[in-house]
Amino acid sequence: MDFLWQERVEGRRGPKPALTLDAIADVAIVVADAEGLAAVSMQRVAADLGYTKMALYRYLPGKSELVAVMLERGLGVPPELPPGDWRAALTLWAESLISAFVAHPWALEASAGSRPVGPRELGWMEAALSRLPDGLTGAERMDAVAVVAGHVRSIVVQPGESGMLAALTEHAARFPAISAALADIAVRGGHDQAFRFGLERILDGLERLVTQRKQASVKDSRSG
């Protein structure tokens, strides 16, 4: 987890390092973008760099750390969110996040499970948190961001439709509700529709909570 936060100390003994952590990660990202995360092996990355596999271990403890660095660089820095409407800000945030995931599909797999967190990832979290409306507890704020981020993830994963369609052609009768719904889906615009729909439901739900609380607190101050 150190290497995610701390850059290399200068002025050490021995030969100058020929590589940098970032250069390694960038090559790995190129591989992952083109051929998937599975194609990223120490050997492959080292070969693409023109070095031997074990040279990388001078920069990284192991492969999982390489993936962590890839993720940090792949995510990029969070976008500048315009001031004003919190819904617009969160929408832009979610759109940017989904763009990052679409550009680097492996990032989804890489960001699953418990793992060390880097500064950029925290930057994304910070950006969203700071633009949430008032009237939520700290825990609720974390949860709210988690819901939006979870929605983005689930959109990118998209396990279903293609595999579902294949399975349904033979067993449509057993799953009438799916069949009926899918008949409608063929004529719409892919991911984006689903993304918008879910995001707006979530923001609506959030908005309802905060306005509800705002009204309650007004009533409170009036009566007390």
Place this chain on the structure above:
Amino acid sequence: MDFLWQERVEGRRGPKPALTLDAIADVAIVVADAEGLAAVSMQRVAADLGYTKMALYRYLPGKSELVAVMLERGLGVPPELPPGDWRAALTLWAESLISAFVAHPWALEASAGSRPVGPRELGWMEAALSRLPDGLTGAERMDAVAVVAGHVRSIVVQPGESGMLAALTEHAARFPAISAALADIAVRGGHDQAFRFGLERILDGLERLVTQRKQASVKDSRSG
């Protein structure tokens, strides 16, 4: 994808198979539950069964198919949803799904990405779809279920808090919003709180949409 839907044909020549697909998957599930999906190898599963690795390939084309079968069995059958309130039904559905994921944490990893879909997985989808309120298009119904399922997934993933806390102890100043929110989290009840919060926001958002449309259609029929 065949083996997910079709059981073995009886009355074949040759020796009786010593194993069954389900028995193999069950052993693999035990391994995955105890030591994670990474510990599931053909060798390991075969050894636990008392057979050689290559024997398994008589039942499965490859490892990815084993994981697919594991997922089908691990998910189990969807719960019976009580009639009536659609919010209660969807809540129970989401709770059951999260229980399955908590019981089999590897199922999350296994269900990521595009993959063949089995009957039980479709059964879950069908169950949720059939209990959604009226007033949604087919595409929207799919999206609505996807949002809820995505929320469940994101709750189970829970990338953050532990790793985040570790990182924040040293860099709290750089991320004030996270620090403030996390200070609140220490005193609450883990996953469940986040799950409830997000689910209720989503259901609120859905409810708003359908009631909105119901009102619009009433007004419509009055004026036209």
Place this chain on the structure above:
DNA sequence: AAATAACTGAGTCCAATGGAAACAGTTTTG
């Protein structure tokens, strides 16, 4: 009943993986 064809599980072999350990060469520090 006998022959055949299909099937079984075991055994051997392979390329690729992540990683450990020891290596010779290079540069800074004492």
Place this chain on the structure above:
DNA sequence: CAAAACTGTTTCCATTGGACTCAGTTATTT
């Protein structure tokens, strides 16, 4: 200058998923 620290390379290993072969078993066919 010598020693210490660091570099990238080389050699080695266990484990992985999987292709292929082989002897043995059994249901179907003749």
